Amino acid sequence: MSPRTKFAMAGRNTCPTSPSKSKAFQTAIERIGIAVKYERNAEIYAEDDPADSLYQVIRGTVRSYKLLDDGRRQIGAFYFPGDIFGLEAGAGHTFAAETIVDSKILVIRRIPFVALASRDNNVAHQLWTLSATEVRRAQDHATVLIMNAQERVIGFLHEMARRSPAEAEIDLPMSRGDIADYLGLTVETVSRTFKQLERSASIALPTSRHIVLRDHAAFT
Amino acid sequence: MSPRTKFAMAGRNTCPTSPSKSKAFQTAIERIGIAVKYERNAEIYAEDDPADSLYQVIRGTVRSYKLLDDGRRQIGAFYFPGDIFGLEAGAGHTFAAETIVDSKILVIRRIPFVALASRDNNVAHQLWTLSATEVRRAQDHATVLIMNAQERVIGFLHEMARRSPAEAEIDLPMSRGDIADYLGLTVETVSRTFKQLERSASIALPTSRHIVLRDHAAFT
DNA sequence: CGACCATTTGATATGGATCAAGCGATGTGG
DNA sequence: CCACATCGCTTGATCCATATCAAATGGTCG
Numbered sequence: 204m205s206p207r208t209k210f211a212m213a214g215r216n217t218c219p220t221s222p223s224k225s226k227a228f229q230t231a232i233e234r235i236g237i238a239v240k241y242e243r244n245a246e247i248y249a250e251d252d253p254a255d256s257l258y259q260v261i262r263g264t265v266r267s268y269k270l271l272d273d274g275r276r277q278i279g280a281f282y283f284p285g286d287i288f289g290l291e292a293g294a295g296h297t298f299a300a301e302t303i304v305d306s307k308i309l310v311i312r313r314i315p316f317v318a319l320a321s322r323d324n325n326v327a328h329q330l331w332t333l334s335a336t337e338v339r340r341a342q343d344h345a346t347v348l349i350m351n352a353q354e355r356v357i358g359f360l361h362e363m364a365r366r367s368p369a370e371a372e373i374d375l376p377m378s379r380g381d382i383a384d385y386l387g388l389t390v391e392t393v394s395r396t397f398k399q400l401e402r403s404a405s406i407a408l409p410t411s412r413h414i415v416l417r418d419h420a421a422f423t
Numbered sequence: 424m425s426p427r428t429k430f431a432m433a434g435r436n437t438c439p440t441s442p443s444k445s446k447a448f449q450t451a452i453e454r455i456g457i458a459v460k461y462e463r464n465a466e467i468y469a470e471d472d473p474a475d476s477l478y479q480v481i482r483g484t485v486r487s488y489k490l491l492d493d494g495r496r497q498i499g500a501f502y503f504p505g506d507i508f509g510l511e512a513g514a515g516h517t518f519a520a521e522t523i524v525d526s527k528i529l530v531i532r533r534i535p536f537v538a539l540a541s542r543d544n545n546v547a548h549q550l551w552t553l554s555a556t557e558v559r560r561a562q563d564h565a566t567v568l569i570m571n572a573q574e575r576v577i578g579f580l581h582e583m584a585r586r587s588p589a590e591a592e593i594d595l596p597m598s599r600g601d602i603a604d605y606l607g608l609t610v611e612t613v614s615r616t617f618k619q620l621e622r623s624a625s626i627a628l629p630t631s632r633h634i635v636l637r638d639h640a641a642f643t
Numbered sequence: 644c645g646a647c648c649a650t651t652t653g654a655t656a657t658g659g660a661t662c663a664a665g666c667g668a669t670g671t672g673g
Numbered sequence: 674c675c676a677c678a679t680c681g682c683t684t685g686a687t688c689c690a691t692a693t694c695a696a697a698t699g700g701t702c703g
Contacts, residue, residue, distance in 0.1 A: 269566070277569055279562060292555030297562065320547075327540075327547045334554030335512030341561030342499060342517065346489070348568035349497055349607030352659065379682065387569030392659055394683055411682060572691065599650065612691060614651055631650060631700095 224285075228329045231319060232259060232287075236311035247289070247300040247308065254291035255313050260284050263306020264376040267298040268384065278385040280340060281377060283366050287333055303376045348387055355386040356396040360406070364416055371416040379411075444505075448549045451539060452479065452507075456531035467509070467520040467528065474511035475533045480504050483526020484596040487518040488604065498605040500560060501597065503586050507553055524596045568607055575606040576616040580626070584636060591636040599631075 238261060241247065247258060250269050258265075265282040279298045282288045289300060290313075302308075320327040347358035359382060363373045375382075379390045386393065397414075400406045407415040458481055461467065467478065470489050478485075485502040499518045502508045509520060522528075540547040567578035579602060583593045595602075599610045606613065617634075620626045627635040 271566075271570075275569075277566055279565065292552050297559065321544045324541045324547075327544075327551075331547075331550050331554055332512050334551055334558055337558045338554055338561055339517065341558055341565055345499065345561055345565045345568055346491075346497055348565055349495075350491075378680095389660060390682075391661085391684085395659090398683080598648095609692060610650075611652085611693085615691090618651080 224287075224329065224332075225325065227325060231323075231326060232309065232311050232316070235315050235319065236309040239308050239310050241302045241306050241308060243302055243304045243306075245302045245306075247302065248296050250297070250299040251295045252299075253294060254289065254296045257287060257290040257311050257313060257316065258300070259287045259309040259311070261307040261309050263308070264303040265300055265306065265308070266303055266377065266381060266385075267300045269298050276384045277387075278381060280344070281381075281385070290330075290333055290337075292334075303381065344385075352386075352388055352392050352396050353399065355388060356382075356393065356400070357405075359386055360414065360416065363414075373414040373416070375412045375414065444507075444549065444552075445545065447545060451543075451546060452529065452531050452536070455535050455539070456529040459528050459530050461522045461526050461528060463522055463524045463526075465522045465526075467522065468516050470517070470519040471515045472519075473514060474509065474516045477507060477510040477531050477533060477536065478520070479507045479529040479531070481527040481529050483528070484523040485520055485526065485528070486523055486597065486601060486605075487520045489518050496604045497607075498601060500564070501601075501605070510550075510553055510557075512554075523601065564605075572606075572608055572612050572616050573619065575608060576602075576613065576620070577625075579606055580634065580636065583634075593634040593636070595632045595634065 236259070241263070247265065248254075248256075260282050262284055265286075265288065267279045267282070267288060268276050269279065270276055280288070281303075282300075289296065291297065316326075317330075320330045343358075343362070347355050350358065360373065363375065364370060367373050377385075379393050382388075383390045383393045388396075397406070397408060401408050405416075405418055407417060409415065456479070461483070467485065468474075468476075480502050482504055485506075485508065487499045487502070487508060488496050489499065490496055500508070501523075502520075509516065511517065536546075537550075540550045563578075563582070567575050570578065580593065583595065584590065587593050597605075599613050602608075603610045603613045608616075617626070617628060621628050625636070625638055627637060629635065
């Protein structure tokens with residue numbers, strides 16, 4: 204693989220996730236929303252910003268995060284094309300959101316969206332489903348966080364593989380630092396754990412951002 | 424305090440949480456649901472059971488949990504009077520639920536409830552709010568899980584204090600083992616951390632299940 | 644009183660953090 | 674176009690927090 208290919212692949216074009224979102228719903232939000240381009244590491248919204256829009260990734264990758272009192276950063280989620288984020292029941296965002304790579308984001312104003320939901324039962328149901336998806340994501344996140352370093356990293360790879368277009372082939376748009384802050388580990392530990400998994404032939408690492416899952420059984 | 428008082432207090436009678444649930448909503452679910460008594464350590468539903476009801480704690484305490492492949496138990500949440508749990512967007516429960524102490528639970532069948540939501544915008548909105556509350560809870564849980572043992576325990580005490588009728592006085596219905604499985608620590612570490620906090624005069628431990636928060640500033 | 648379970652306490656082992664340094668790729672300015 | 678600065682990643686050495694193993698204590702109930 205050429206040195207540049209990996210970045211091209213990091214901006215995914217497919218939408219392998221979110222099977223439960225109906226076509227009608229997708230059409231509706233595309234009508235209400237407007238597509239906006241962000242370059243990499245651009246802020247979409249900050250923590251505590253008023254939550255007057257929600258967002259769907261069209262192209263690229265987004266991380267949500269919050270800064271703890273002592274300066275540590277916790278990454279709450281990564282969002283890929285098709286994923287919807289930033290929907291809040293309260294008035295403000297509880298996490299900030301930034302692009303990881305150059306991205307295109309559908310920005311949907313909350314007021315017309317919620318208004319639509321109160322007219323259209325299908326949309327209201329999707330609204331609930333979106334929250335429920337987010338609950339599940341956060342619970343799964345908590346589940347990997349009670350485990351040891353190797354299990355956390357494997358859990359992370361699972362999650363990425365599930366959302367990757369090519370089942371056993373992963374292109375990571377995010378840095379080791381992002382992964383570390385998502386998993387509650389240090390960059391050094393993430394790096395060493397990848398190396399261990401490579402030595403035990405569970406994965407191959409052609410480049411630091413491209414991972415091939417071997418022994419896919421152990422990863423299910 | 425007499426040896427028995429703590430258990431009497433563990434069954435809380437107040438509903439300090441859930442300020443966003445409307446009176447009309449509460450009336451509606453009370454009309455649809457039926458109250459059921461469970462004795463302590465009784466199963467309400469198992470992991471993967473069909474999710475055809477949701478539940479509100481009337482009296483007592485509930486833990487939700489899942490068993491990991493290697494037998495470890497992860498506790499996902501504790502539910503106190505007023506809390507609603509077991510609402511799923513999918514077909515099955517992703518966590519099991521058990522009472523911790525003798526409890527009274529309002530059991531609400533899902534079908535009439537969802538039907539009501541599709542007729543009544545207010546209920547539909549509450550449905551969304553419930554999910555959003557659960558998202559927040561799970562995110563907060565993930566946030567404490569990236570921290571060290573002392574911070575996890577303090578985070579846990581915060582959470583309990585917030586939901587306790589008496590601000591700086593906590594009666595724990597759950598065992599050290601439950602706390603450990605919620606925080607991803609061992610019972611020994613939980614016990615030692617409580618002791619440390621007591622030695623540093625951050626808390627007092629009149630009995631192992633009763634905690635008084637001193638220096639409430641450090642706990643905010 | 645005696646058995647059982649929850650909790651505490653102690654001794655030791657170890658996984659991951661921390662501190663430190665090197666390496667390779669990328670981008671920038673001369 | 675090359676030299677250099679920067680950034681992301683890796684690797685090594687050491688330290689410390691928490692797990693693990695083991696046993697004692699204490700409260701509760703029959």
